[in-house]
Amino acid sequence: MARQKFIAGNWKMNTTKAVAVELAKGIAKAAPAGVATGIAPPFVYLDAVAQAISGSGVLLGAQDVYFEKSGAFTGEISVDMLKDLGVKFVLAGHSERRHVLMESSELTAKKADAIYAGGLILIHCVGEKLEERDGNQTLEVVQAQLNELTAKMDDPDRLVIAYEPVWAIGTGRTATDAQAQEVHAFIRQAIAKMWNPDFADRVRIQYGGSMKPDNAKGLLGQPDVDGGLIGGAALKADSFLAIVNAGL
Numbered sequence: 001m002a003r004q005k006f007i008a009g010n011w012k013m014n015t016t017k018a019v020a021v022e023l024a025k026g027i028a029k030a031a032p033a034g035v036a037t038g039i040a041p042p043f044v045y046l047d048a049v050a051q052a053i054s055g056s057g058v059l060l061g062a063q064d065v066y067f068e069k070s071g072a073f074t075g076e077i078s079v080d081m082l083k084d085l086g087v088k089f090v091l092a093g094h095s096e097r098r099h100v101l102m103e104s105s106e107l108t109a110k111k112a113d114a115i116y117a118g119g120l121i122l123i124h125c126v127g128e129k130l131e132e133r134d135g136n137q138t139l140e141v142v143q144a145q146l147n148e149l150t151a152k153m154d155d156p157d158r159l160v161i162a163y164e165p166v167w168a169i170g171t172g173r174t175a176t177d178a179q180a181q182e183v184h185a186f187i188r189q190a191i192a193k194m195w196n197p198d199f200a201d202r203v204r205i206q207y208g209g210s211m212k213p214d215n216a217k218g219l220l221g222q223p224d225v226d227g228g229l230i231g232g233a234a235l236k237a238d239s240f241l242a243i244v245n246a247g248l
């Protein structure tokens with residue numbers, strides 16, 4: 001079946017309020033219908049960006065969330081707070097949270113559960129480190145990260161998997177089209193086993209890791225690549241929109 005492509009920009013810890021608003025406006029003005037387009041600014045700019053994209057089809061996203069509903073969790077942000085600001089999708093398990101902030105698999109699983117149970121689109125990020133690829137452990141690592149999805153899920157439109165090989169993130173090194181397709185096909189098969197083939201057929205699987213305007217078409221042309229999670233190239237409206245348009 002035809003899955004609508006989903007291109008999401010992850011701005012990470014970048015921009016200022018003024019830059020964020022300008023970038024959001026530039027994207028909202030020119031994002032084509034026909035590709036789901038989303039942007040995930042830093043928490044502190046979510047409200048301003050929500051206003052900048054209001055009335056457009058661009059989806060507001062958050063880069064992280066805490067799994068508890070409310071309470072004494074200094075510095076944390078809940079799913080309900082994000083919903084209050086109009087957030088539609090949230091990342092869980094981004095490699096920087098796993099490997100820089102040292103978040104455990106257990107914590108990632110709880111966050112993924114809270115995002116999906118809260119009615120939002122979950123972008124669950126998976127991907128192997130270089131030594132794991134070199135040691136032929138890619139599929140094993142990816143399967144273990146998929147096993148973090150323990151929530152009862154019945155809406156495939158709200159589950160998105162982002163395959164992001166850690167060695168390709170922010171390095172300028174991209175997986176080849178064939179390397180991406182191989183892992184994406186594996187992920188779809190794994191989801192078919194964890195749920196069922198119809199569910200798996202509708203889940204979108206994004207590629208992330210140095211996706212740029214010049215390699216987007218090839219990657220997005222693979223049968224199981226249904227979009228992209230974009231870091232560096234999402235910080236300029238032109239390059240981000242070129243990737244979005246490659247998904248048409």
Ligand code: PGA
Nearest residue numbers: 169170209210230231232
């Ligand atoms: P990158 O980041 O496009 O800068 O490699 C991708 C990501 O971390 O989601």
